[in-house]
Amino acid sequence: MKIIETKELKKIYRLGKIEVNALNGVDVSVESGEFVAIMGPSGSGKSTFLNMVGMLDTPTSGEIHINGYDVTKISSSMRAEYRLKHIGFVFQFFNLFMELTALENVMFPMMLSNHPFYEERAEELLDMVGLKARINHLPSELSGGEQQRVTIARALANKPKLLLTDEPTANLDTKTTKEIMELFLRLNKEQRQTIIMVTHNPELGAMADRIIHFRDGVVVEE
Amino acid sequence: MPHEVHSVLFYSKKDIFKNRKIFIFITLAIIFATANIIFVNGLMDGMVSYDVDNTVESSIGHLNIYPKEDERFIDGLGIKEQRLKEMKEVDAYSPRLSVSGVLSNKELSFPVVILGLDPDKEGRVTRLLEKLDSGTAINSNDNAILVSSRLAEDLKLSAGDEATLAFETGNTREYKVKGIVRTGNLDFDSTTIIMPLNEANRQLGIDNKASVILIKLQDKEAADAYKPLLMQELEVSNVKTWKEEIEFLLRFSEAWRSFARVISAVGLIAAAVSVGIIIYINVIHKTRQIGIMKALGAKDSFVFKIFIMEAALFGVIGVSIGDVLGYLAIKYTEAYPFYDAVMQAWISARFDYYLLYNATLVSFAVTILSGVYPAIKASRVDIIKAIWGE
Numbered sequence: 001m002k003i004i005e006t007k008e009l010k011k012i013y014r015l016g017k018i019e020v021n022a023l024n025g026v027d028v029s030v031e032s033g034e035f036v037a038i039m040g041p042s043g044s045g046k047s048t049f050l051n052m053v054g055m056l057d058t059p060t061s062g063e064i065h066i067n068g069y070d071v072t073k074i075s076s077s078m079r080a081e082y083r084l085k086h087i088g089f090v091f092q093f094f095n096l097f098m099e100l101t102a103l104e105n106v107m108f109p110m111m112l113s114n115h116p117f118y119e120e121r122a123e124e125l126l127d128m129v130g131l132k133a134r135i136n137h138l139p140s141e142l143s144g145g146e147q148q149r150v151t152i153a154r155a156l157a158n159k160p161k162l163l164l165t166d167e168p169t170a171n172l173d174t175k176t177t178k179e180i181m182e183l184f185l186r187l188n189k190e191q192r193q194t195i196i197m198v199t200h201n202p203e204l205g206a207m208a209d210r211i212i213h214f215r216d217g218v219v220v221e222e
Numbered sequence: 223m224p225h226e227v228h229s230v231l232f233y234s235k236k237d238i239f240k241n242r243k244i245f246i247f248i249t250l251a252i253i254f255a256t257a258n259i260i261f262v263n264g265l266m267d268g269m270v271s272y273d274v275d276n277t278v279e280s281s282i283g284h285l286n287i288y289p290k291e292d293e294r295f296i297d298g299l300g301i302k303e304q305r306l307k308e309m310k311e312v313d314a315y316s317p318r319l320s321v322s323g324v325l326s327n328k329e330l331s332f333p334v335v336i337l338g339l340d341p342d343k344e345g346r347v348t349r350l351l352e353k354l355d356s357g358t359a360i361n362s363n364d365n366a367i368l369v370s371s372r373l374a375e376d377l378k379l380s381a382g383d384e385a386t387l388a389f390e391t392g393n394t395r396e397y398k399v400k401g402i403v404r405t406g407n408l409d410f411d412s413t414t415i416i417m418p419l420n421e422a423n424r425q426l427g428i429d430n431k432a433s434v435i436l437i438k439l440q441d442k443e444a445a446d447a448y449k450p451l452l453m454q455e456l457e458v459s460n461v462k463t464w465k466e467e468i469e470f471l472l473r474f475s476e477a478w479r480s481f482a483r484v485i486s487a488v489g490l491i492a493a494a495v496s497v498g499i500i501i502y503i504n505v506i507h508k509t510r511q512i513g514i515m516k517a518l519g520a521k522d523s524f525v526f527k528i529f530i531m532e533a534a535l536f537g538v539i540g541v542s543i544g545d546v547l548g549y550l551a552i553k554y555t556e557a558y559p560f561y562d563a564v565m566q567a568w569i570s571a572r573f574d575y576y577l578l579y580n581a582t583l584v585s586f587a588v589t590i591l592s593g594v595y596p597a598i599k600a601s602r603v604d605i606i607k608a609i610w611g612e
Binding site: 082 | 225229232237240514515516517519521522524605606610
């Protein structure tokens with residue numbers, strides 16, 4: 001079953017009088033439970049694609065179907081609601097709330113969605129990513145790898161259908177990168193978590209079920 | 223909706239307590255602005271009330287009968303007094319004679335207002351004769367005078383001294399200064415001497431006349447309602463209630479109150495601008511985190527509420543402490559009044575619950591308003607620009 005399908009997706013940015021075609025007619029589909037890597041040189045449109053699929057940005061034209069539903073025409077409020085309940089994000093720079101502990105960071109999306117047992121589930125998720133002993137630590141007291149694991153736990157808080165990650169290991173050392181990738185693979189295999197990962201690293205890309213190559217705003221190879 | 227409030231409150235609390243120095247700075251600004259509103263307005267109320275009470279206590283009755291227009295004295299004083307005695311709503315009355323003269327002590331002379339009154343009757347209507355700074359009060363048959371405090375200073379007179387009083391009729395006579403009176407009313411204290419009504423009549427060669435009759439009613443608040451009846455019964459046309467008498471004073475007091483409000487507003491605006499700027503700076507510093515929050519699924523309205531809630535939390539804490547501080551400051555001056563050299567009186571602020579209600583409402587509303595612009599700014603943060611800095 002297709003969880004994502006884009007049709008003729010275009011995004012044009014205007015930088016003063018210059019128009020930049022970040023996406024120039026992208027047709028991509030992702031099956032539920034797939035682990036897809038998106039690769040390509042800088043400026044090829046892969047992060048823009050991720051933003052569109054993650055409903056963080058709106059396309060200039062084209063369609064994005066998530067679970068068969070065209071999400072390009074819904075309001076910003078509904079997009080927020082959809083992101084909250086169905087999409088998890090893992091960003092390159094960890095992006096945790098610095099004033100909240102690891103536990104509170106993971107609790108936060110569940111508090112937004114009115115999850116009845118947000119604290120217990122946050123503890124479970126942190127246990128799953130191997131941070132049970134660090135739940136009451138602030139991000140500033142955690143290593144880069146630990147912070148990224150908190151981000152992953154937070155992304156999984158509301159049991160999203162789709163996990164989107166943008167260069168999740170770019171700031172991590174080799175050992176930690178391996179641990180994070182093992183975590184993604186485990187989530188994908190054991191929980192059939194659909195994952196779309198943007199990466200520059202061919203070795204990481206090779207761990208995915210499928211690689212989609214972007215260049216100049218179009219898909220050049222699948 | 224309740225869960226949203228819970229989430230908003232959860233994050234807002236974490237955010238405002240994160241930086242203690244900023245928290246203390248903002249809270250102090252609100253505390254002092256709120257306390258300032260309460261204290262300055264309470265002080266103004268105290269001064270105004272003192273002035274009004276003092277004037278009502280020492281200078282006027284609840285109803286005051288004046289001569290007809292273009293006439294100098296009220297005629298037929300005896301008949302009017304007889305009727306006043308029969309009126310059950312009238313608690314007491316005191317006729318006064320007010321004429322001009324010159325008081326001299328050795329080489330020093332000053333024009334004065336001679337106030338002739340019956341000490342026994344006056345004592346039942348006003349507390350004027352209780353306001354002795356030194357010496358003793360006069361009796362109906364004394365050949366002595368009371369001199370107001372500033373006038374006594376100007377003439378270098380003390381209780382027990384002798385002074386020469388020249389009446390407008392040309393009569394001149396030596397009187398013993400029996401006491402010095404200090405009412406706190408600048409005009410009165412600078413120009414007035416008090417003497418028994420009988421003696422004043424005798425020296426002026428008049429009888430059965432008064433410049434004003436002060437009337438004390440059983441109920442001060444009934445003055446407006448009773449005025450027409452009194453005019454009819456006594457066949458007098460020029461009667462003023464105590465409120466009409468102090469109308470100018472009340473208007474003057476209102477001007478002072480407006481001044482106090484301006485002082486309060488300046489303090490409050492300064493505090494509100496500080497709070498607004500700090501919340502705004504916080505929003506700028508947190509742009510990335512706001513972007514993340516929105517990426518996770520927080521709606522624009524949620525982000526807006528977070529920063530309004532932060533302003534509200536600052537308001538609740540700052541205004542509450544400010545209320546207590548303002549209240550304590552007023553209570554302190556009530557316990558330890560300070561001496562006002564201009565009014566020559568001990569002044570204290572006066573507490574009333576309306577001060578608390580007003581200060582709480584205004585400070586809290588202004589604090590919330592100061593958070594509105596930063597909150598709007600935060601709610602409009604673009605996710606892409608915030609997270610990736612594009």
